[in-house]
Amino acid sequence: MxxxxxxxxxxxxxxxxxxxxxxxxxxxxxxxxxxxxxxxxxxxxxxxxxxxxxxxxxxxxxxxxxxxxxxxxxxxxxxxxxxxxxxxxxxxxxxxxxxxxxxxxxxxxxxxxxxxxxxxxxxxxxxxxxxxxxxxxxxxxxxxxxxxxxxxxxxxxxxxxxxxxxxxxxxxxxxxxxxxxxxxxxxxxxxxxxxxxxxxxxxxxxxxxxxxxxxxxxxxxxxGQTPDLTWRVATVQHSADTWKGGYTTYKNNFNNLRRLSLEALTRNPDIILWSETAFVPSVAWHENYPSDPNTRVLVDEFVAFGKSLPVPLVTGNPEGVIKNPDLPAFGADGEWNRMDYNTVIFFENGKIKDTYRKQHLVPFTEHFPYEKQLPWLYRLLLANDYNWWETGYESVVFTTDEGVRFSTPICFEDVFGYLNANFVRNGADVIVNMTNDGWSKAVSAQMQHLGLAVFRSIENRRTTVRGTNSGMTCVIDVNGKILDMMEPFKVGWKIYDVPVYTQESHGFTFYTRHIDxxxxxxxxxxxxxxxxxxxxxxxxxxxxxx
Missing domain, CATH: 1.10.1760 (Arp2/3 complex 21 kDa subunit ARPC3)
Structure with missing residues (x-):
């Protein structure tokens, strides 16, 4: 040449x-x-x-x-x-x-x-x-x-x-x-x-x-640093088939999650962690606008379980809300007047204490803002069974009664530095990623995700806990070291003693203060x-x- x-x-x-x-x-x-x-x-x-x-x-x-x-x-x-x-x-x-x-x-x-x-x-x-x-x-x-x-x-x-x-x-x-x-x-x-x-x-x-x-x-x-406290987290990996849906599947998944959680309780965890959309039927929707009696019973059973636990439970669950408040939940044409958020629910002390809505949605599969500009592509995506989530806008920080402050980036939100730094700047002392990469059926896909998550712990000097459906469930310490990873695509639970470094003792990194x-x-x-x-x-x- x-x-x-x-x-x-x-x-x-x-x-x-x-x-x-x-x-x-x-x-x-x-x-x-x-x-x-x-x-x-x-x-x-x-x-x-x-x-x-x-x-x-x-x-x-x-x-x-x-x-x-x-x-x-x-x-x-x-x-x-x-x-x-x-x-x-x-x-x-x-x-x-x-x-x-x-x-x-x-x-x-x-x-x-x-x-x-x-x-x-x-x-x-x-x-x-x-x-x-x-x-x-x-x-x-x-x-x-x-x-x-x-x-x-x-x-x-x-x-x-x-x-x-x-x-x-x-x-x-x-x-x-x-x-x-x-x-x-x-x-x-x-x-x-x-x-x-x-x-x-x-x-x-x-x-x-x-x-x-x-x-x-x-x-x-x-x-050489001593953590301010140790947070005992029980992660539940139920390895459900993401491609299966319907009442029977949701019921079986919940039964597995409940069984595994009760087993983990014998090890005295401080909190139980499920994964993204681990429980699929929307609590917010079915409690207010029940449409199917069986699903409503399942939702009530799930909520009762979450409230009955002696420790907090964090899980993913779609949040269905009314789209147009001037219209009924179900239209005469049989369509739902509904929009959904990819949401995390935080149970503690017998109630749903707080929720977090996903802010950075997956393009095309969860979010497509160009319906008017590119109607042909919008129709193509809908024809291929893509469904849209609504966007959340708050970097929510959950606080347990024991004083642990944590945030829950959902799905691939932990691959974005700015988003996780905002959580930490808002007060999060632990990053808790809740994801479901099981649909890929590939360990390599899950490892690519994990490799990016490593940087969030280093950038902010905060421990990351990953609660996943099928992998890679693990802890990432403040140095970016991956600890005690669960075997992917295998049902089980694991107890992690998570080191917590608070902002009061360790402050913010340069990156956290000056994002990107x-x-x-x-x-x-x-x-x-x-x-x-x-x-x-x-x-x-x-x-x-x-």
Whole structure:
């Protein structure tokens, strides 16, 4: 491949396409997947080099389709398990992620044109900015972020309490943009190239060394800290088949949950934790607008059980409420005048003490705000049995009578740094994730989720407890270490003695106080650099023409 060609031969295009496919496949191996359920994290330190090389070598006419192609192919490999959810999902997600990279690839190409010798530095900043922006819009999807691939390399990720996952991503991507630049240019020997870029290389070395030292010191510090109290949590993993519904299924699931909870009570827990939508019939709806006698009896039985327990119970349960207060619950056309929230119920002292409504809904499957703008897609989603939840807006903090303050991000809410930091800023001393990834029928899908959750504990220095339907049920300590994970897709319960670190004793981390600041700096710096580069390029071009 050569930079001098403005038109690409079929052979050159074929080789570039092959390199992109290979890079996407190798990059997918860095994460939990179909080959290894924990992932080969070390692969992420070099897997993107071929991608950056192709962007440097190819023409402007190809950079946009290459961006879409790379994103599409990577997420086909990475999210192979989405086919279990729905055939449409395995196409929809890669199309969306490919669409995002349509913006990334030209931005990187512009950087390389505008900044030449030091473009690799700008490339790394742009990549971090893209990573944040691609995860924080309506269809934002953090799975597959570069930094999350090394969730088990604890020394290297302790800086997340300052920079969030974005600083980890920057340190991983910069040497890859640098090596891609060298391999494409090859104007000098490697050591001569290093000498020419000695200041950036030394600067990067200092950052890496500082990160490692910070990680070692941070791990030692938190390992030496005594928790303010220990919270004894009983997690119940009933491993129900998410694809089955109906009264008989709900009844059997409740019986299993009740039996397992009563068994766990013999170990004297402080609280019992079920999973997301563990009990499906809506308590709020059926208590106020009963439609089926059997379901109403089941709801009453569940509520009576929750109230009768000697310790608090936390469980997921859809919250059905009246959609239009001027209309009856059931219309003459047989339709329900109802809307639903994905909700957590907190039982204590014989009553439902509080609830939390999910704030960050799964795009397309739980939430689609573009019914008017894209009616054809809205109808397609409805035709494929997708149902919408309403959005919650409060970062609720539950408080037990014993004084433990905790929040319950639902489903994939624990993969978003900002949301969990808001919980902690509101007073949560423990993060309790309640999720159900059982629909995927893949341990790798559940491990991808867990790998992202690790960063929430480090960013906020708060212990995470995960209560799941089928995995991965565990505790993540304040260092990001995964503790005592239950076997996935197996019915059972487990007692965790959860260390609680309160804000009164340990305060807030830099990240908690300045949520995603590193990412915002990368975004604004990217805009400024590309804007400056464009102005300089235009001015230089005009001068040359005079």
């Amino acid at each position: 050569t930079n001098s060609l403005s038109r690409r031969s079929l052979r050159t295009v074929g080789s570039e396409v092959f390199v992109l496919i290979a890079s996407a496949f190798v990059y997918s191996l860095a994460f939990p997947g179909f080959i290894n359920t924990t992932g080969f994290g070390w692969v992420a330190f070099f897997a993107l080099i071929p991608m950056f090389m192709v962007i440097r070598n190819t023409t402007w006419k190809l950079v946009i389709p290459y961006g879409f192609f790379y994103g599409f192919v990577f997420y086909l490999f990475f999210n192979y398990w989405l086919k279990t959810f729905h055939p449409l999902a395995i196409l929809l997600v890669p199309i969306i992620k490919g669409g995002e990279m349509i913006a990334l690839f030209p931005a990187l190409k512009l950087s390389q044109r505008f900044f030449k010798k030091y473009s690799y530095l700008v490339d790394a900043v742009i990549y971090v900015a893209y990573t944040y922006l691609s995860t924080n819009w309506f269809a934002g999807y953090p799975y597959g972020m570069l930094g999350s691939a090394i969730y088990r390399y604890l020394v290297l990720i302790q800086i997340a309490e300052i920079t969030g996952i974005w600083g980890v991503t920057f340190l991983m991507v910069l040497p890859q943009t640098f090596l891609a630049f060298f391999l494409v240019e090859r104007k000098k020997e490697f050591f001569s190239f290093i000498k020419e870029h000695l200041i950036p290389v030394i600067g990067y070395g200092i950052l890496v060394l500082a990160s490692i030292i910070y990680g070692i010191v941070g791990l030692a510090y938190w390992n 600041l590193f990412a915002f700096v990368a975004i604004y710096l990217s805009y400024a650099l590309l804007g400056f580069g464009l102005i300089r390029y235009v001015v230089t071009t005009i001068r040359k023409r005079r």
